[in-house]
Amino acid sequence: MSAIADTQTDAPIARAVAAARARFDQGATRPLRWRLAQLDALSRLLRDHTGRIEQALWDDLHKSPTETRLTETGILQTEIAYTRRRLRGWMRGRRALLPYTLQPASARLLPEPLGVVLVIAPWNYPVQLLLAPLIGAIAAGNAVVLKPSELAPAVSATLADLIPRYLDPGAVKVVEGGVDETTELLAQRFDHIFYTGNGAVGRIVLRAAAEHLTPVTLELGGKSPAWFDDDAHLDQVARRIAWGKYLNAGQTCVAPDYVMTTPDRVAPLAAAIGRAVTEMHGADPSRSPDYGRVVNARQYGRLTAALEKADVLVGGQVDAETLYIAPTVVRASADDEALMTDEIFGPILPIVAMPSVDAAIAHVNAHDKPLALYVFTASARTRRAFVTRTSSGGVAIDAPLIQISAPQLPFGGVGASGMGAYHGRYSFDTFSHVKPVVRRGHALDTLALARPPFTGLKKRFASFLAGVRSG
Ligand code: NAD
Numbered sequence: 001m002s003a004i005a006d007t008q009t010d011a012p013i014a015r016a017v018a019a020a021r022a023r024f025d026q027g028a029t030r031p032l033r034w035r036l037a038q039l040d041a042l043s044r045l046l047r048d049h050t051g052r053i054e055q056a057l058w059d060d061l062h063k064s065p066t067e068t069r070l071t072e073t074g075i076l077q078t079e080i081a082y083t084r085r086r087l088r089g090w091m092r093g094r095r096a097l098l099p100y101t102l103q104p105a106s107a108r109l110l111p112e113p114l115g116v117v118l119v120i121a122p123w124n125y126p127v128q129l130l131l132a133p134l135i136g137a138i139a140a141g142n143a144v145v146l147k148p149s150e151l152a153p154a155v156s157a158t159l160a161d162l163i164p165r166y167l168d169p170g171a172v173k174v175v176e177g178g179v180d181e182t183t184e185l186l187a188q189r190f191d192h193i194f195y196t197g198n199g200a201v202g203r204i205v206l207r208a209a210a211e212h213l214t215p216v217t218l219e220l221g222g223k224s225p226a227w228f229d230d231d232a233h234l235d236q237v238a239r240r241i242a243w244g245k246y247l248n249a250g251q252t253c254v255a256p257d258y259v260m261t262t263p264d265r266v267a268p269l270a271a272a273i274g275r276a277v278t279e280m281h282g283a284d285p286s287r288s289p290d291y292g293r294v295v296n297a298r299q300y301g302r303l304t305a306a307l308e309k310a311d312v313l314v315g316g317q318v319d320a321e322t323l324y325i326a327p328t329v330v331r332a333s334a335d336d337e338a339l340m341t342d343e344i345f346g347p348i349l350p351i352v353a354m355p356s357v358d359a360a361i362a363h364v365n366a367h368d369k370p371l372a373l374y375v376f377t378a379s380a381r382t383r384r385a386f387v388t389r390t391s392s393g394g395v396a397i398d399a400p401l402i403q404i405s406a407p408q409l410p411f412g413g414v415g416a417s418g419m420g421a422y423h424g425r426y427s428f429d430t431f432s433h434v435k436p437v438v439r440r441g442h443a444l445d446t447l448a449l450a451r452p453p454f455t456g457l458k459k460r461f462a463s464f465l466a467g468v469r470s471g
Contacts, residue, residue: 011184013175013181013184013185013188014184014188016145016173016175017116017145017173017185017188017189017190019170019173020116020143020144020145020170020171020172020173021115021116021143022170023143023168023170023171024113024115024116024142024143024171028168028170028171029113029138029141029142029143029168029171030113030141032087032088032091034141034168035087035138035139035141036084036087037168038138038167038168038171038172039080039083039084039087039135039138039139040084041166041167042076042080042131042134042135042138042166042167043077043080043081044166045162045163045165045166045167046073046076046077046131047077049158049162050069050073052158052162053068053072053073053127053155053158054068054069055154056152056154056155056157056158057072057126057127057152057154057155059154060123060126060152060153060154060155060295061123061124061126061152061248061249061251061292061293061295062249062291062292062293063248063292064289064290064291064292066290067247067248067290067292068127071125071128071247071248072125072127072128073127073128075128075132075405076127076128076131076132076135078405078407079132079135079407079423079424079427080135082407082424083135083136083139083407083424083427083428086424086425087139087428090111090139090425090428091111091141093108093109093110093111093434094108094109095107095108095109096108096109096436098438101446101465102438102440103444103446104440104441104443104444105438105439105440105441106438106439107436107437107438107439108436108437109434109435109436109437110434110435110436110437111140111428111429111432111433111434111435112141112432112433112435113140113141113142113431113432113433114140114142114191114192114215114431114432114433115142115143115190115191115192116142116143116144116145116190116191117133117137117142117143117144117145117190117191117192117193117194117431118144118145118147118185118186118188118190118192118193118194119133119134119137119144119145119146119147119194120147120182120185120193120194120195120196120197120205121133121146121147121148121149121196121197122149122151122196122197122198123149123150123151123152123155123295124248124251124252124253124295124345125248125252126148126149126152126155126156127155127159129196129219130146130148130149130159131159132422132423132427133194133196133217133422133427134146134172135427136422136423136426136427136428136430136431137192137194137427137431138167138171138172139427139428139431140427140428140430140431140432141432142191142192142431143170143171143172143173144171144172144173145173145174145175145185145190146159146163146172146173146174146175147174147175147176147177147181147182147185148160148174148176149197150176150177150178151295151296152295156176157176159174160174160176186204186205186208186209187208189212189214190209190212190214191214191215192214192215192216192217192430192431193205193208193209193214193215193216193217194216194217194219194420194422194430194431195216195217195218195219196219196220196253197219197220197221198220198221199220199221199222199416202218202220202418205218206218216419216420217412217418217419217420217421217422217430218413218418218419218420219253219411219412219413219418219420219422220253220371220413220416220417220418221253221343221345221371221413221417222257222343222368222369222370222371222413222416222417223257223258223340223342223343223344223367223368223370224253224254224255224256224257224370224371224372224373224374224392225256225257225258225259225260225360225363225364225370225373225374226241226256226257226258226259226260226373226374226375226376226400227259227260227261227357227360227374227375227376227377227382227386228241228259228260228261228265228269228376228377229261229262229265229357229376229377229378229379229382230376230377230378230398231265232378233376233378233398234268234269234272235272235275235276237269237272237376237398238269238272238273238275238276239276239279240376240398240399240400241256241259241273241276241349241376241400242273242276242277242280242327243276243280243400244256244374244399244400244401245327245347245349245400246277246280246281246291246327246347247292247401248292249291249292249293249294249325249346249347250344250345250346250347250348250349251292251294251295251299251345251346252401253371254371254372254394254400254401254403254404255345255400255401256349256372256374256400257343257344257370258332258339258340258344258349258350258351258352259349259350259351259352260334260351260352260353260354260360260363261351261352261353261354262353262354262355262356263353263355266313266331266351266353267313269351270313270314270329270331270351271313271314273314273329273349274313274314274315274329277314277315277327281327285315285326285327286317286319286322286324286326291327293322293323293324294323294324294325294346294347295323296323297320297323299345299346300318300320300323300325302346303325303344303346303347303348304318304320304325305338306338306339306344306348307325307328307330307348308338309338310330310332310338310339310348310350311330311331311332312328312329312330313329313330313331313351314327314328314329315327315328315329315347316328316330325346325347325348326347327347327349328347328348328349329348329349329350329351330348330349330350330351331350331351331353332350332351332352333352333353334352334354334363336350340352357382357385357386358385361385361386361389361390364386364390364392365389365390368415368416368417369391369392369393369413369414369415369416369417370392370393370413370417371392371393371394371413371417371418372392372393372394372395372396372400372403372404373386373390373392373394373395373396374395374396374397374400375387375395375396375397375398376397376398377397377398383397391414391415392414392417393411393412393413393414393417393418394409394411404423406423406424407423407424407425408424409423409424410422410423410426411423411426412426449461450462
């Protein structure tokens with residue numbers, strides 16, 4: 001072995017990936033038994049260490065334990081139970097029918113694991129977004145290398161400690177670290193890379209994957225717009241928007257980024273959202289045990305800078321010491337640079353006056369395809385207009401976020417908001433290759449019709465297949 005190869009295998013990251021590959025190559029991860037045992041172990045881990053996990057999320061994001069159950073561990077347990085119940089059937093594959101020209105023959109579509117999968121997770125839902133892809137990857141029979149986000153350090157350390165104690169340590173590896181470690185990981189060969197995070201790093205991941213021709217799922221973000229014109233349900237809608245926006249202090253990839261409405265509705269909607277915030281978090285949300293904090297000083301600086309020149313209608317209070325930004329509503333124009341260029345990813349909600357539904361649709365279509373689009377309206381025509389004339393990862397009508405919480409629905413972006421999708425069966429498919437296995441019997445050798453020499457009957461047969469009228 002050369003000196004270079006020696007150093008590479010001495011590197012812990014290359015070693016972890018090589019070990020996962022060796023385990024996969026042994027066939028250890030393929031049996032249904034192994035897959036179910038891993039899913040059960042993951043479920044047990046989440047149950048046995050609820051307190052530790054909730055504490056880590058509190059330390060990293062000031063996330064309330066109840067919110068953690070709703071948006072992190074609860075979603076995972078649902079996903080595990082759903083997958084567990086259906087896995088045997090998914091693994092069986094299915095028969096495919098073949099045309100009479102190939103008969104007598106039979107075919108099966110057999111899902112097979114891809115090999116070693118890399119999962120790179122972000123900090124905002126640091127448990128759910130690391131482990132939900134893991135569920136699909138192990139269900140599909142892969143070995144997995146997990147890279148938690150270094151920006152949620154308590155969660156990263158907790159999971160790096162617990163996962164090897166519960167899951168097969170040969171097949172499921174956790175590599176902690178930041179840019180350097182991720183760069184080193186991306187230099188390795190994987191059979192699939194599943195990345196959740198921002199588009200700039202998404203491009204880095206895609207470039208690195210190209211080197212090894214590795215398929216990639218990118219779960220990205222961007223500005224998810226909302227439209228409102230439902231006066232009859234003003235307060236109900238305001239409660240739902242406030243919940244969807246201020247959950248996890250606005251650091252949710254599918255949070256409504258901004259709301260468009262007609263000019264006369266801007267003030268009433270802002271006032272109603274203000275009332276909804278008070279209902280959820282009291283008059284001073286900084287004292288609410290249920291309201292989160294911005295993840296770090298860098299994000300706090302970015303968000304407060306965006307607020308500096310803003311026309312604040314609700315909230316606006318900030319505190320650098322505790323990284324607190326109050327649930328805030330601002331009035332903004334559609335071309336406001338500070339608020340309407342990049343994804344906000346914090347508890348600031350611009351309300352943008354638009355003259356009409358058509359103008360709002362034109363605004364959406366003039367920008368990157370969003371991850372989510374929300375429509376709050378009583379008009380079926382308006383609903384239809386948004387659904388049919390815009391493109392987005394998903395659409396939810398009259399409620400935010402719900403589209404991502406069901407294992408029955410695929411979750412993923414389109415265009416700049418990502419490629420590929422997961423959850424439930426869609427995860428299993430993402431981490432599998434569907435292999436057609438075709439068998440042709442020996443009886444009745446009709447394949448002779450395709451073999452030279454191409455004489456009379458064979459020519460006529462080929463012309464018939466090609467739809468050419470024989471003269
Ligand atoms: P982040 O900073 O934690 O980055 C994500 C991962 O990329 C981390 O594991 C990090 O170590 C790695 N990384 C960072 N820089 C890198 C580099 N130069 N090279 C290689 N790897 C690198 O998280 P983030 O990107 O700030 O997350 C927020 C973004 O993610 C938002 O845009 C949000 O909308 C999006 N998001 C999308 C989803 C989704 O499911 N579609 C979910 C959550 C967040």
